[in-house]
Amino acid sequence: MFLISNKEIESMAYPFRKIEKKWQKFWDENKTFKTEDTIDSKKPKFYVLDMFPYPSGAGLHVGHPEGYTATDIIARYKRMKGFNVLHPMGWDAFGLPAEQYAIETGTHPKVTTEKNIERFREQLKSLGFSYDWDREVNTTDPKYYKWTQWIFLQLYKRGLAYISEVPVNWCPALGTVLANEEIINGRSERGGYPVYRRPLRQWMLKITAYADRLLEDLEELDWPESTKEMQRNWIGRSEGAEVEFPVVGLDEKIAVFTTRPDTLFGATYMVLAPEHPLVEKVTTAEYRDQVESYRQEASKKSDLERTELQKDKSGVFTGGYAVNPVNNEKIPIWVADYVLISYGTGAIMAVPGHDQRDYEFARKYNLPIREVISGGDISKEAFEGDGIVVNSSNNEFSINGLPVPEAKKKITKWLEEKGIGKGKVNYKLRDWLFSRQRYWGEPFPILFGEDGEILPVPEEDLPVELPPMEDFKPRPSKEDEEPQPPLSRAPDEWKYVEINGKIYRRELNTMPQWAGSCWYYLRYIDPHNDEKLVDPQKEKYWMPVDLYVGGAEHSVLHLLYARFWHKVLYDAGVVSTKEPFRKLIHQGIILGETEYTLYLDGKNQPVSADLVTNNGTHKETGEHLNTRKLSEDEIQKEGDYFVLKENPEIKIDARAFKMSKSRGNVINPDQIVKGFGADSLRLYEMFMGPLKDMKSWSMKGVEGVHRFLNRVWRLLIDDETDTLHPMLTDDEPTSDQLRVLHQTIKKVTSDIEELQFNTAIAQMMIFINEAYKWSSRPKSVMEKFILLLHPFAPHICEELWQRLGHNQSLTFEPWPQYNEEFLKEDTVEIVLQINGRVRATMEVPIELSKNREELQEKALRTEAVKKRLEGKTIRKVIVVPGKLVNIVAQ
RNA sequence: GCCGAGGUGGUGGAACUGGCAGACACAAGGGACUUAAAAUCCCUUGAUCCUUUUGGAUCGUGCGGGUUCAAGUCCCGCCCUCGGCACCA
Numbered sequence: 001m002f003l004i005s006n007k008e009i010e011s012m013a014y015p016f017r018k019i020e021k022k023w024q025k026f027w028d029e030n031k032t033f034k035t036e037d038t039i040d041s042k043k044p045k046f047y048v049l050d051m052f053p054y055p056s057g058a059g060l061h062v063g064h065p066e067g068y069t070a071t072d073i074i075a076r077y078k079r080m081k082g083f084n085v086l087h088p089m090g091w092d093a094f095g096l097p098a099e100q101y102a103i104e105t106g107t108h109p110k111v112t113t114e115k116n117i118e119r120f121r122e123q124l125k126s127l128g129f130s131y132d133w134d135r136e137v138n139t140t141d142p143k144y145y146k147w148t149q150w151i152f153l154q155l156y157k158r159g160l161a162y163i164s165e166v167p168v169n170w171c172p173a174l175g176t177v178l179a180n181e182e183i184i185n186g187r188s189e190r191g192g193y194p195v196y197r198r199p200l201r202q203w204m205l206k207i208t209a210y211a212d213r214l215l216e217d218l219e220e221l222d223w224p225e226s227t228k229e230m231q232r233n234w235i236g237r238s239e240g241a242e243v244e245f246p247v248v249g250l251d252e253k254i255a256v257f258t259t260r261p262d263t264l265f266g267a268t269y270m271v272l273a274p275e276h277p278l279v280e281k282v283t284t285a286e287y288r289d290q291v292e293s294y295r296q297e298a299s300k301k302s303d304l305e306r307t308e309l310q311k312d313k314s315g316v317f318t319g320g321y322a323v324n325p326v327n328n329e330k331i332p333i334w335v336a337d338y339v340l341i342s343y344g345t346g347a348i349m350a351v352p353g354h355d356q357r358d359y360e361f362a363r364k365y366n367l368p369i370r371e372v373i374s375g376g377d378i379s380k381e382a383f384e385g386d387g388i389v390v391n392s393s394n395n396e397f398s399i400n401g402l403p404v405p406e407a408k409k410k411i412t413k414w415l416e417e418k419g420i421g422k423g424k425v426n427y428k429l430r431d432w433l434f435s436r437q438r439y440w441g442e443p444f445p446i447l448f449g450e451d452g453e454i455l456p457v458p459e460e461d462l463p464v465e466l467p468p469m470e471d472f473k474p475r476p477s478k479e480d481e482e483p484q485p486p487l488s489r490a491p492d493e494w495k496y497v498e499i500n501g502k503i504y505r506r507e508l509n510t511m512p513q514w515a516g517s518c519w520y521y522l523r524y525i526d527p528h529n530d531e532k533l534v535d536p537q538k539e540k541y542w543m544p545v546d547l548y549v550g551g552a553e554h555s556v557l558h559l560l561y562a563r564f565w566h567k568v569l570y571d572a573g574v575v576s577t578k579e580p581f582r583k584l585i586h587q588g589i590i591l592g593e594t595e596y597t598l599y600l601d602g603k604n605q606p607v608s609a610d611l612v613t614n615n616g617t618h619k620e621t622g623e624h625l626n627t628r629k630l631s632e633d634e635i636q637k638e639g640d641y642f643v644l645k646e647n648p649e650i651k652i653d654a655r656a657f658k659m660s661k662s663r664g665n666v667i668n669p670d671q672i673v674k675g676f677g678a679d680s681l682r683l684y685e686m687f688m689g690p691l692k693d694m695k696s697w698s699m700k701g702v703e704g705v706h707r708f709l710n711r712v713w714r715l716l717i718d719d720e721t722d723t724l725h726p727m728l729t730d731d732e733p734t735s736d737q738l739r740v741l742h743q744t745i746k747k748v749t750s751d752i753e754e755l756q757f758n759t760a761i762a763q764m765m766i767f768i769n770e771a772y773k774w775s776s777r778p779k780s781v782m783e784k785f786i787l788l789l790h791p792f793a794p795h796i797c798e799e800l801w802q803r804l805g806h807n808q809s810l811t812f813e814p815w816p817q818y819n820e821e822f823l824k825e826d827t828v829e830i831v832l833q834i835n836g837r838v839r840a841t842m843e844v845p846i847e848l849s850k851n852r853e854e855l856q857e858k859a860l861r862t863e864a865v866k867k868r869l870e871g872k873t874i875r876k877v878i879v880v881p882g883k884l885v886n887i888v889a890q
Numbered sequence: 891g892c893c894g895a896g897g898u899g900g901u902g903g904a905a906c907u908g909g910c911a912g913a914c915a916c917a918a919g920g921g922a923c924u925u926a927a928a929a930u931c932c933c934u935u936g937a938u939c940c941u942u943u944u945g946g947a948u949c950g951u952g953c954g955g956g957u958u959c960a961a962g963u964c965c966c967g968c969c970c971u972c973g974g975c976a977c978c979a
Binding site: 225226230234238240256258337338340342343349426427555594635636642687693694695703704707761762765772831836875876884 | 892893894895896899900901902903904909910913914915916917929930931952958959960972973974975977978979
């Protein structure tokens with residue numbers, strides 16, 4: 001066995017460790033990337049922003065540098081293009097992730113947060129990102145959250161922040177309430193704990209007041225269509241009517257919202273949500289017990305259970321009746337949890353003939369089903385499509401014979417005239433639940449008097465600092481107890497404030513994680529301003545953000561909240577743009593290496609993958625199967641599947657998985673930087689595939705780009721002497737050399753503009769492959785190439801630039817321009833097709849390739865073509881100048 | 891179920907407004923250098939078939955149709971994967 005040591009591998013590679021340290025130190029000491037505070041308004045600006053990270057205890061993972069490298073390439077490129085570039089970084093350090101980590105490790109969040117930030121900063125610096133570190137922000141810094149609190153006060157002043165006792169999503173395991181957006185399938189997004197509904201007094205932000213503007217202004221944004229669509233769905237605007245149904249025997253009316261007022265005559269019963277306040281009044285003595293127990297039952301269910309059981313609708317009759325105002329029909333009132341208290345009015349008119357949910361319910365409980373729109377077959381299913389209205393008239397009014405859209409208009413107008421209803425717009429979007437029963441968040445700048453008076457903390461007293469507390473942990477509370485936030489255990493000096501002889505108590509809840517990240521992009525513009533959130537002159541110059549890169553998981557939460565706050569600040573005159581982020585890109589997630597998995601049964605016999613369910617059990621026997629990872633030489637491809645080499649009957653599962661600790665497929669960037677260098681990591685992350693796509697990691701791929709950088713190095717540096725390579729010359733470049741160079745300039749430039757970094761790198765590889773064939777390496781050509789490579793692999797380029805005799809960083813060197821003259825080739829290859837199939841090619845001088853007649857003639861004179869055309873009649877000849885000649889013959 | 895994105899060699903991926911499918915890289919195979927290995931350099935590499943060779947033929951971008959001189963790209967119908975939403979009245 002011949003083993004080689006790491007030392008030896010190192011000696012073969014270019015000295016990336018030395019180089020990267022050297023230039024990181026240089027950039028740091030010289031503040032190379034500092035964006036001047038005084039604005040040079042003669043220069044065009046470019047604001048390129050990353051979604052700032054939660055400094056988690058796990059440190060950076062390979063997903064972070066993906067987006068960060070992309071933005072760094074843009075930042076470095078734009079600087080060379082003469083732009084004034086703002087490229088900052090900071091920390092989203094409040095909130096659940098940081099706090100959970102603190103709880104798990106039993107250390108105070110302030111301590112862990114500081115430590116984690118330290119580590120993140122070091123890791124980011126080790127990757128050579130060109131951030132202006134003088135603008136670093138930290139959401140947990142009182143100087144920062146002073147302004148988060150200030151924004152809250154603006155919201156409060158405008159009536160956009162209010163306290164309300166509403167049913168909230170209570171997560172006992174986390175000891176806090178959560179926003180709707182933080183719940184996935186009835187479980188907390190963080191940790192996956194069950195969530196229950198319970199009423200609590202909470203701060204709410206009136207995002208619904210901005211629903212229309214949030215929807216409309218999406219139009220002008222250069223964002224992924226899928227993200228815009230998600231926000232549209234989340235806002236969920238629907239037009240319809242609100243109609244009032246009087247309750248029989250009571251002086252009460254039940255208001256319902258419907259998008260189908262045209263089906264009013266088909267309403268045969270009503271349903272109230274279990275939480276609806278009128279349930280008690282409507283319920284008759286006879287039905288009280290069952291209604292009560294149904295409500296009890298429903299309230300105990302978590303959201304998860306309520307949605308999981310959705311297939312089987314349940315409900316109970318209240319004994320009460322309402323009157324359908326269009327036909328004075330007496331219809332029964334039911335309670336069912338398929339009606340949600342939080343949408344519309346919490347009550348519906350049920351039209352089983354034309355709504356599938358009502359249909360199922362009516363079928364189950366034998367309620368009448370009536371057709372009022374023709375076109376379907378309501379004996380089989382509800383007809384929800386457009387049709388012609390039938391059976392819909394009373395003595396003074398009819399919509400019979402009208403198509404659905406017209407019927408809607410007509411009946412809405414009539415309802416308004418009669419005062420029994422009106423046109424209405426409803427949103428799925430609900431007000432933003434803004435309180436958390438947690439320690440690690442911004443305190444609210446709010447005081448309560450003994451009489452319940454709400455007193456905002458005066459602006460000059462901001463920030464309200466978080467009190468230092470040893471015991472910061474949330475207390476999971478019992479279901480029936482009022483939750484006690486950690487701040488309730490704060491010292492009395494903090495909790496109570498005396499103003500004009502009156503004692504006030506501070507708000508004890510804290511703000512949610514999203515508060516600090518809603519506006520951080522503004523603070524970067526003017527990070528040290530103690531007088532203002534941001535100086536208006538600077539804001540006007542830098543906003544909006546020109547490019548924002550971050551994960552698609554923030555499509556709704558962060559990006560919707562930030563837009564909301566931005567619009568409020570716009571109305572308050574703090575910012576000058578309606579929208580914060582002009583262009584948005586989501587980087588795709590990076591999966592672990594592809595794994596080939598073989599399934600084995602209890603007797604250790606292999607089981608073909610098509611017999612295995614998603615949960616890893618046998619489809620036929622239900623047996624839980626073991627797995628074994630296979631190496632690539634144990635498998636082969638057969639048709640669409642991978643199979644076992646030694647037994648091709650057995651199909652193999654070939655998949656890449658999300659990186660996770662438990663799976664053990666997590667790639668740590670530090671380890672890549674150590675083994676191959678930051679430049680290799682950056683280059684590989686960009687070379688993997690299109691930025692937006694999901695892709696899986698490959699160590700071999702990293703080695704590949706590392707080899708490329710080695711080739712770049714050795715093209716310029718003689719390994720033996722560690723000096724400039726003897727083949728470097730001051731010769732005039734040849735036209736061939738200029739052509740490849742200028743093709744590369746052109747391709748790399750346009751690819752960077754379009755964020756297609758993988759193909760830009762491919763072109764640079766082509767250049768290097770070509771350059772190795774040359775007998776001399778003109779310095780002027782090599783220097784241009786180094787400038788092109790620089791945004792991708794800055795360390796190696798700075799070093800080579802310096803060794804080529806420059807004593808300034810290349811950061812502000814002008815970006816190379818390509819010259820169309822050099823791209824021209826003397827001849828062009830023209831493809832000759834016969835009946836659409838390529839049969840030959842011919843070289844023609846460039847000027848001739850534009851001439852249709854000559855091309856056609858020359859093509860027909862070509863031997864190979866003549867041979868093929870023997871005995872055939874030419875029907876047609878298609879000539880595409882500069883490309884091809886296609887001869888159609890029979 | 892609904893909405894969005896996507897399916898191209900052994901792998902990751904290229905292909906401008908329809909004009910030589912598979913750039914670039916990885917893997918694999920062969921060769922050079924070396925006592926040997928590593929590193930490096932050169933060559934081959936979609937599949938099947940024909941030919942002694944140079945070379946040639948046929949098929950091939952999820953599946954089935956269509957438009958066109960020409961389709962990965964356009965149109966119609968379907969299948970699958972990923973992401974999101976999901977009693978929203």
